[in-house]
Amino acid sequence: MTTTLITGANKGLGFETARRLVEAGHTVYVGARDADRGRRAADELGARFVQLDVTDDASVAAAAKTLEADGGLDVLINNAGIETRTEDNSVPVAATVTADHMRTTFETNVFGVVRVLHAFLPLLQRSAAPVVVNVSSGLGSLTHLSDPDHPAHFYPGIAYPTSKTAVNMLTVQYAKAFPALRINSVEPGFTRTDLNGNTGTQTVAEGAEIIVRMAQVAPDGPTGGYFDVNGPLPW
Numbered sequence: 442m443t444t445t446l447i448t449g450a451n452k453g454l455g456f457e458t459a460r461r462l463v464e465a466g467h468t469v470y471v472g473a474r475d476a477d478r479g480r481r482a483a484d485e486l487g488a489r490f491v492q493l494d495v496t497d498d499a500s501v502a503a504a505a506k507t508l509e510a511d512g513g514l515d516v517l518i519n520n521a522g523i524e525t526r527t528e529d530n531s532v533p534v535a536a537t538v539t540a541d542h543m544r545t546t547f548e549t550n551v552f553g554v555v556r557v558l559h560a561f562l563p564l565l566q567r568s569a570a571p572v573v574v575n576v577s578s579g580l581g582s583l584t585h586l587s588d589p590d591h592p593a594h595f596y597p598g599i600a601y602p603t604s605k606t607a608v609n610m611l612t613v614q615y616a617k618a619f620p621a622l623r624i625n626s627v628e629p630g631f632t633r634t635d636l637n638g639n640t641g642t643q644t645v646a647e648g649a650e651i652i653v654r655m656a657q658v659a660p661d662g663p664t665g666g667y668f669d670v671n672g673p674l675p676w
């Protein structure tokens with residue numbers, strides 16, 4: 442029986458991923474910072490709920506204790522993420538981005554991933570087949586954003602893409618440090634969720650596909666990679 446924790450699973454891609462992994466027979470923990478939203482989602486899915494705010498050391502440590510007491514963890518999906526906005530609700534670009542935008546974004550998207558990994562690595566190391574999925578973004582690809590012929594080139598934001606580039610580096614470095622772990626970055630694609638005001642072109646079912654696939658990667662499968670649903674992406 443595989444035990445899977447998904448951060449930020451009360452809605453969006455995390456919720457859909459939880460639904461699919463429950464269906465596949467995993468014991469799924471819906472991590473959510475808000476207890477009401479998290480419990481409601483877990484009840485709807487037939488999953489378990491654990492309170493987990495990725496920006497809060499005490500919350501993450503308590504969640505790790507809960508899972509340890511319940512029997513451990515095999516698969517960690519670092520899904521919780523934000524896209525910080527300016528006061529007029531636009532994406533901060535080179536002319537407007539501040540250190541605060543960067544700090545807020547990194548606190549969730551990057552430090553949150555490190556905080557959760559640090560707390561749960563001891564449990565993952567006790568698993569026979571430990572897996573981590575870091576939900577990155579195609580906007581984290583330096584290759585694509587610097588290529589004038591790639592559609593992502595037009596994207597002017599600063600805080601969100603840099604945070605996802607940092608997530609990709611976490612994937613590379615943790616993969617080398619923990620060869621027994623399958624740890625990969627994934628790009629779900631532009632998906633209709635609250636993150637983008639529901640402007641995405643894909644459904645959550647389409648977006649969750651690569652997350653679900655990498656959550657179930659075999660012990661001899663890839664590690665330290667960056668994938669979308671069609672295969673490897675350039676960093």
Ligand SMILES: NC(=O)c1ccc[n+]([C@@H]2O[C@H](COP(=O)([O-])OP(=O)(O)OC[C@H]3O[C@@H](n4cnc5c(N)ncnc54)[C@H](OP(=O)(O)O)[C@@H]3O)[C@@H](O)[C@H]2O)c1
Binds near residue numbers: 448453519636
């Ligand atoms: N949608 C896309 O097009 C797209 C594309 C590429 C990558 N992604 C990535 O996919 C992941 C999921 O995003 P989504 O599109 O599903 O967005 P979403 O619907 O806004 O969901 C984000 C989830 O993260 C949670 N979250 C935010 N801050 C948190 C914190 N401090 N602690 C715990 N949970 C927190 C939210 O909880 P609350 O309900 O409490 O706010 C929510 O459950 C993100 O990492 C995002 O960057 C999305």
